[in-house]
Amino acid sequence: MRRSTLQCLLFVVSLGMIAPAAFAKVTETDFGKTKDGVEAKVFEVTNKNGMKVRLMNRGATLIGVDVPDRDGKLADVVFGFDDIAGYESKANSYFGCTTGRYANRIAKGKFTLDGKEYKLFTNDGPNHLHGGNGESLDKVVWDGMPFDKDGVSGVEFTYTSPDGQEGYPGKQEMRVTFTLNDKNELKIDYSAKSDKPTVLNLTNHAYFNLGGAGSPTINDHVLKLNADKYTPVDDTLITTGELAPVEGTPLDFRTPTAIGKRVDQLTKTSALGYDHNFVLNRDGAAEGELVEAAKLVDPKSGRTLTVITDQPGIQFYGGNFLTGNKGKGGKPYAYRSACALETQVFPDSPNKQGVEGWTDCVLRPGDEYTHTCVYAFGVEK
Ligand code: GLA
Numbered sequence: 540m541r542r543s544t545l546q547c548l549l550f551v552v553s554l555g556m557i558a559p560a561a562f563a564k565v566t567e568t569d570f571g572k573t574k575d576g577v578e579a580k581v582f583e584v585t586n587k588n589g590m591k592v593r594l595m596n597r598g599a600t601l602i603g604v605d606v607p608d609r610d611g612k613l614a615d616v617v618f619g620f621d622d623i624a625g626y627e628s629k630a631n632s633y634f635g636c637t638t639g640r641y642a643n644r645i646a647k648g649k650f651t652l653d654g655k656e657y658k659l660f661t662n663d664g665p666n667h668l669h670g671g672n673g674e675s676l677d678k679v680v681w682d683g684m685p686f687d688k689d690g691v692s693g694v695e696f697t698y699t700s701p702d703g704q705e706g707y708p709g710k711q712e713m714r715v716t717f718t719l720n721d722k723n724e725l726k727i728d729y730s731a732k733s734d735k736p737t738v739l740n741l742t743n744h745a746y747f748n749l750g751g752a753g754s755p756t757i758n759d760h761v762l763k764l765n766a767d768k769y770t771p772v773d774d775t776l777i778t779t780g781e782l783a784p785v786e787g788t789p790l791d792f793r794t795p796t797a798i799g800k801r802v803d804q805l806t807k808t809s810a811l812g813y814d815h816n817f818v819l820n821r822d823g824a825a826e827g828e829l830v831e832a833a834k835l836v837d838p839k840s841g842r843t844l845t846v847i848t849d850q851p852g853i854q855f856y857g858g859n860f861l862t863g864n865k866g867k868g869g870k871p872y873a874y875r876s877a878c879a880l881e882t883q884v885f886p887d888s889p890n891k892q893g894v895e896g897w898t899d900c901v902l903r904p905g906d907e908y909t910h911t912c913v914y915a916f917g918v919e920k
Pocket residue numbers: 632633643668814854856860879
């Protein structure tokens with residue numbers, strides 16, 4: 540049964556119980572049909588501050604985040620499209636999707652696990668990127684189940700990826716839960732189980748511009764990254780296996796720095812700008828413990844985004860492949876006008892098992908993959 544926002548509010552008022560939880564609500568609307576004729580749905584979650592998060596079942600995708608600036612004015616700060624056709628078009632560079640099964644790159648589209656070689660689609664030059672071709676997790680339709688309990692609201696998406704989908708071994712049961720609380724924190728919890736040994740790396744690929752999606756640049760945003768090291772890449776953007784210090788490079792964001800200040804020093808490298816995985820300082824934090832990974836500040840609007848995670852790495856991508864294609868409201872998404880902050884294990888981990896300091900990405904039957912990422916929004920005066 541669907542209820543309108545007004546109906547929900549009247550219901551709550553009639554009970555005379557305006558508690559914070561009473562404002563938390565989820566509405567569901569149709570978003571048209573995919574090319575395959577499947578119903579796309581959008582769930583909108585609102586908290587007591589009026590912050591809104593919109594989620595779509597195709598790709599378990601974050602399609603809108605309306606957050607206040609320092610004067611309380613809301614703007615939608617993530618890239619996306621107004622209709623399903625936009626999401627299915629070539630202009631969609633993984634905007635807001637759940638990315639996988641293996642987010643980021645796998646060298647030459649292959650890996651060996653327990654002595655067996657697996658071949659994947661090569662969709663990024665010689666390499667495999669973001670889970671492959673037509674059935675990567677961003678392109679399939681997930682089941683979405685809204686919830687509203689204990690003062691928080693959200694949507695739980697589930698999807699079963701069959702054995703061999705996109706070349707990955709094992710039937711995988713996956714769950715991605717988005718939860719919005721009244722502190723303007725959006726929490727994403729991932730979990731997965733597999734019936735065969737497999738590799739995986741799930742993340743969210745939202746593009747942020749805290750001035751509002753479609754603002755002309757991300758170079759004026761100030762970024763802090765809690766990382767002493769990063770993972771250098773070769774000519775095809777495959778990690779070399781080194782963990783190199785950020786010290787003395789344009790990748791040193793340990794002190795908050797404007798993104799545009801040094802980006803041109805990287806324009807002629809293979810990364811074309813910022814497109815690197817950072818090794819997060821976990822400072823003795825236990826496995827599963829959340830630490831602050833990044834903080835992005837838009838000095839103009841005052842909006843801030845803090846990224847908190849239990850993952851070992853974060854890919855900071857500065858929008859080098861954006862070319863001005865039009866998104867929501869017909870606004871152009873220009874070169875370097877947004878950034879993605881993707882929490883994850885290190886790129887190409889399937890081919891780096893056993894390399895010192897590298898991350899484990901193997902999921903075995905009976906074990907559970909879990910990953911939490913919090914996007915906490917705020918304002919600075
Ligand atoms: C990631 C990669 C980038 C690029 C984008 C999608 O973040 O690191 O190189 O492929 O996805 O355009």
